[in-house]
Amino acid sequence: MDAVHLLRGAEAGRAEALLALRHLPLPIRRDLLSDDYERRRRAEGKFFEAILYELLRKIGEESSCIDRIAAWGADAPPPGESKKGIWYSRDGGIRICSAGAILAEVDLLFTDNEGRTFFSEATITPPSPAAFMQEVERKRKLLSDLAGGGEVRFLYISTTAPPQGLAPLFEDGGAVIVRSDLLPLIAEIEDVLGSPRKRRIVPHQKVVDGNDLFDTVPEVAEKKGLLSYIQRLFLK
Numbered sequence: 752m753d754a755v756h757l758l759r760g761a762e763a764g765r766a767e768a769l770l771a772l773r774h775l776p777l778p779i780r781r782d783l784l785s786d787d788y789e790r791r792r793r794a795e796g797k798f799f800e801a802i803l804y805e806l807l808r809k810i811g812e813e814s815s816c817i818d819r820i821a822a823w824g825a826d827a828p829p830p831g832e833s834k835k836g837i838w839y840s841r842d843g844g845i846r847i848c849s850a851g852a853i854l855a856e857v858d859l860l861f862t863d864n865e866g867r868t869f870f871s872e873a874t875i876t877p878p879s880p881a882a883f884m885q886e887v888e889r890k891r892k893l894l895s896d897l898a899g900g901g902e903v904r905f906l907y908i909s910t911t912a913p914p915q916g917l918a919p920l921f922e923d924g925g926a927v928i929v930r931s932d933l934l935p936l937i938a939e940i941e942d943v944l945g946s947p948r949k950r951r952i953v954p955h956q957k958v959v960d961g962n963d964l965f966d967t968v969p970e971v972a973e974k975k976g977l978l979s980y981i982q983r984l985f986l987k
Contacts, residue, residue, distance in 0.1 A: 754863050754869060758810065803859060847894065859908075870904075
């Protein structure tokens with residue numbers, strides 16, 4: 752069974768939800784219960800990313816089809832001095848960089864036992880198809896450059912099915928994973944959301960610095976207009 756099927760079917764419960772909290776600062780955890788809709792949705796988006804990462808770690812322990820997983824969140828190394836290849840933000844986000852500039856961000860990044868690289872966009876809000884497809888294809892190209900031209904596959908992971916306009920992304924190796932069961936788990940951990948918790952690393956034999964997924968980390972070519980476009984997206 753491949754990684755996509757495993758992520759679709761991985762069981763999640765209170766234990767995985769509690770592990771997800773180790774990646775979230777206290778204000779984000781409290782916002783999961785906020786009466787303010789926008790604040791709560793932003794926090795839910797962060798929780799969704801965190802619990803997906805925990806499910807990826809879980810299936811990595813159980814299956815040989817997952818080779819290596821790029822560390823994320825609390826497991827991530829501190830930001831390096833040189834923004835080159837895979838670089839981590841202070842909150843453990845995975846960035847693709849070149850020549851000291853941030854070009855893109857991905858939510859999950861891992862390789863399988865066939866040498867393929869997978870990256871995901873985890874969202875709880877349907878994106879605008881045109882802009883989103885351009886963004887995904889640019890990230891795919893950046894990662895392919897890091898992988899020396901190796902195969903790179905895209906995973907769209909959401910609480911609902913993607914808009915029909917995104918169909919071209921799934922015609923050439925892309926995949927959809929719908930996990931409507933994850934956000935309801937917040938109700939099972941309400942009793943601890945306000946409790947102080949330190950960000951802590953949980954060791955895992957397959958979790959590595961993102962740069963270790965690639966044999967070499969070449970300079971990523973900067974396409975015309977790419978740098979300013981991506982920076983505007985992530986500096987909003």
